[in-house]
């Protein structure tokens with residue numbers, strides 16, 4: 001249970017001279033929910049983009065179970081087992097929730113087109129399993145384009161899971177949601193972890209959600225790792241308190 005699934009070492013990302021990540025090390029343990037927090041501009045999204053292959057690090061190494069991911073295109077990173085749920089994703093708005101998950105499964109299995117044909121029993125079972133774990137079974141017949149933000153996010157999870165990832169990356173999964181939508185998305189993340197054993201690395205501005213969900217928390221500040229550990233220890237860390245209480249924009253730590 002303590003095996004390291006993903007290991008990032010010395011990650012540096014420069015944008016035209018500006019250093020957004022300045023030598024970040026991070027290990028994600030197999031089966032863990034790992035939260036990545038930090039004030040605005042800390043480098044959280046950049047770090048997720050680097051892990052997912054959207055950005056190439058200026059320096060550093062990323063390994064998934066020992067295999068290097070640096071330099072791979074995003075779709076190759078997905079094939080190696082790292083899936084990312086996007087804020088704006090490839091949901092087909094005119095199709096139902098069920099059809100969207102089925103299309104994702106067929107795409108992963110390498111079927112081209114013909115998805116309107118009656119699906120094979122295994123595909124149907126797999127579609128229903130993903131809908132179930134994403135708490136979407138009651139919404140299966142709804143048209144995806146008409147879903148509220150929380151339901152859409154859970155559909156994104158189901159679509160991401162179709163590639164059978166070892167690690168799911170989520171960048172601000174509850175951004176812009178109502179409290180009830182946030183609670184439902186949080187519960188879905190916990191369920192994916194509990195029932196599928198899914199390893200999750202996520203960024204989030206809702207600090208309470210992170211401390212209530214993650215087993216391990218890493219705090220970034222100005223492109224560097226400020227603190228890391230169990231939620232309780234991180235929460236009481238004096239440097240973390242200072243960053244969150246020191247008057248930085250959008251930063252608050254009750």
Ligand SMILES: Nc1ncnc2c1ncn2[C@@H]1O[C@H](COP(=O)(O)OP(=O)(O)OP(=O)(O)O)[C@@H](O)[C@H]1O
Pocket residue numbers: 015018020038039040041042043044045046047
């Ligand atoms: N493509 C880019 N070109 C130049 N600078 C960038 C680029 N992407 C990010 N940055 C800068 O890098 C820094 C880190 O940005 P990033 O979006 O990773 O922070 P963040 O922690 O996710 O912030 P937020 O919580 O506000 O989303 C910021 O100063 C940002 O302006």
